[in-house]
Structures are given as structure tokens and as C-alpha cells.
Amino acid sequence: MKKEIFKYAFIGIIACLLCFLIYNNFDSKKEKYELVTVVTYDKFTTLMNDGGTHYDRKYILDFKEKKLKKYEDYYVGFEGLKYKDKLLYEKNLDNKSIEEFNYLLEDIINNKDKYENDYEKTYIYYTISSDKFEEIKIYDKTIIQKIEDIFSK
Numbered sequence: 001m002k003k004e005i006f007k008y009a010f011i012g013i014i015a016c017l018l019c020f021l022i023y024n025n026f027d028s029k030k031e032k033y034e035l036v037t038v039v040t041y042d043k044f045t046t047l048m049n050d051g052g053t054h055y056d057r058k059y060i061l062d063f064k065e066k067k068l069k070k071y072e073d074y075y076v077g078f079e080g081l082k083y084k085d086k087l088l089y090e091k092n093l094d095n096k097s098i099e100e101f102n103y104l105l106e107d108i109i110n111n112k113d114k115y116e117n118d119y120e121k122t123y124i125y126y127t128i129s130s131d132k133f134e135e136i137k138i139y140d141k142t143i144i145q146k147i148e149d150i151f152s153k
Helices: 002-030 095-110 141-152
Strands: 035-039 054-062 067-076 080-092 126-130 136-138
Touching: 095 136, 095 141, 126 141, 136 141
Parallel strands: none
Antiparallel strands: 035 054, 035 126, 054 067, 067 080, 126 136
């Protein structure tokens, strides 16, 4: 009788451990990144010949809350920063957009050597960063367009 109780208890413990491991594995795949920051190349394209007046714009994607926020900084040449982190807009992203961006993000990380090369010598780039990986400069126009397409949906 005691052997059967130990046998069923052991099977129950093993089943609980397997369920725990499976749950943690699925949970970690869902949220690889919490926050991803994408800085646009607006600082290069809006630069004025007056001491450096320009706009800096960036997106912050929050995977947990499924929100995208766009911020702007404005710097006036020889005067300094007029404003920083002004919220331009905020929107909720659907699961499809998040999956598309996650797929694109994995492609960028896996092929960063390819996308970090400025083959056309434009010297303008997007940067993408997170707490999980170092900043990556993106010169590839098709990747930049894909990011903008996902964020504009």
C-alpha cells in the first residue's frame, strides 16, 4: 500500500515539474523583449546649417503593454535643447503587428553585420536597442521601410 502511494506521489511530482517547465518555456518565448527603442534618422535629415538645429524622433515599443509611443526632441543651434521626450502619439498594437516586428527584430539581430554596413555611403541610419542586446545601426533602406510600415499600421 505504501509503495503505491509513493509511486503515485512520484508520478504526480514528475507531472507537476513537466507542466512547470513547459509553462516557463512558452512564457519566455512570448516576451523576449520588454522595451525596444528605435531612433529614426531624423536628426540627420532635419539638420540645419545654423549651428545644428534638428529634431530627434524615436519609437518605444512596449511588448508587455503592446503599446507604441513616438517621442520627439528639438534642439536649436547655439541655444540648446528646446524640449525633450515630447510625446507625439501613442497607440496600441495588435498581435499581428507585434509578431511582424518580433520577426523583423530577430532578422536584424541575426544579420546585423549585413544591415550595419553603409553600402550606399548615405551616413544616415536608424538605431535599434533593447535591454537584451546592444545598439544596432541600420543603414538598409528596405529594413527601415519595413519598420515604418509596421509602426504605421
